[in-house]
Amino acid sequence: MPEFPNIIHFAIPFFILSMALELYVTTREKFKETKGYEPKDAFASIAMGLGNVFLGFFSKAIVLGAFVVIYENFRLFTIPVAWWSFILIFFADDFSYYWFHRISHECRLFWASHVVHHSSQHYNLSTALRQTWSGGFYSFIFWLWLPLLGFHPAMILLQMSISLLYQFWIHTEAIHKMPKWFEAVMNTPSHHRVHHGSNPIYLDRNHAGILIIWDKMFGTFQPELSEEKVRYGLVTNINTYNPVKIAFVEWYNMLKDAFSGKKSLKDRWHYLTKPPGWKHDGTGKLSDDLREEWLKSGKTDKNY
Template sequence: MQDPNFPNIILFAIPVFIIAMLLELYVTVKQGIKTYETKDAVSSIAMGLGNVFLGFFSKALVLLAFFYIYEHFRLFTIPITWWSFVLIFFADDLAYYWFHRTSHECRLFWASHVVHHSSQHYNLSTALRQTWSGGFYSFIFWLWLPLLGFHPGMILLQMSISLLYQFWIHTEAIDKLPKWFEAVFNTPSHHRVHHGSNPLYLDRNHAGILIIWDKLFGTFQPELKDEKVVYGLVKNIDTYNPITIAFIEWVQMFKDAFSGRKSLKHRLLYLIKPPGWRHDGTGQLSDDLRKEWTDLLRNEQFSVKKNKNEA
């Protein structure tokens, strides 16, 4: 079978990104929403340009790995036809869900993914705030696709389609979409939750295109009107320097793992455990923060109800 020659659609989409950001800026200003901050947007765009540049090298590694498995170990040969694109749509989206979820639950993957969450603003430029390091190892979540028999070029094309889809959901200009769409697809509302640092919203809505995976695997959280999303990290890094944004968590992770007196087990666990984990038990994970917030809210509601009854 002749190898297909799929285009790099991300490069073709760059002019569309620019036009969309200008349109979003105009719409949000008209709506009275202050969503852009110049230094923050410039940092996001710089991160995106760095990601595109490094992508020339990381994609070579990814293609090499995909082709090696496809040529030597594939279980089937899946033809490139309409129904195989339907299959890979769901397969790629499932792979993305588990990659994305793991990127929040394993610090080694969070070290690269934290870049995307480092902005305290939420707009289309935030979608461009991409990792400089993740592309060199995150592809392991897709290795089962060439093993099944999907052609590597087909896989990379679908990964790019997923990435393009996720661009437009990084906005506050769109509130809620029709219920049927919100029920099935990832939307601006669902993804605003994902970018929230509110305890209720932490590590929720890991979807790429389909929100059904979060509903199926128990990580779905709707956006609530009475819980406005606070964007950014639990502890924000407060810098616009792209190099710092790209590598600060790597430095902190290795510092935690390899400094001080710790057992080898604890050093390894700093790479595997979720962000916030500490070997001495003093750390707080997202589940701890969520429980703490829920208990506080429950106590406040109980106090209000008690005061009303006494009155």
């Protein structure tokens, strides 16, 4: 078992210094239109991050165990730990992350844990720390094909951490745009601001981890529009700073919808598997419905 450092733990001082620098920068006059930091919101995000790190000691044991079992018993090839294999796993991991992230917006069972990250109505580096307390126990299924293919479990966990670390810096309003070539290939603050938007035109777009190319390939890319300022948060905000409520309110709502009232077994199942907003009586609106209404309202743009 090759040993790699837990880079997320080593990065914690960097996270703290970066947030302090962002706080200083965004208080300057030219950033007066940004929402900046709100103490209760920032502390809630930090609490979610600390909870994620603590629970990670347990979830990562499950993840590592699953990867090892598949690698030791069912792998199709043996991919060595070499420089070229890190290039391969970079793309394989990022591809896995795209589909995990996209399904987390299209299936309520995964949205129940992922919604945590979208629950803040602010957008700054502290928002990056607003991580799930439950997703780590089951979202790893999107990566199970990697040990099956022959990537060593330690390599997979390292690349997953690198991806998470990269995504920290894109949670900011302090950076408007990166160079055009960078914006064309990589995930950036501008692209990810769109992802956190609750505006109809921005819903369920830009699911990228590191490379934005997947969104462009699979039809989920949306540029940030100058005339449509991003409105952060959820279509229906939860309006709480309580970390426990943030972590589990959507689990409660989902299970209540699925198991209360008179519904068919099929409808109960659909409350777990259909996208957020779906209702068995047809009254619900999905993100595509909201986007279509927005487009019909005449607020179209040549970039869309």
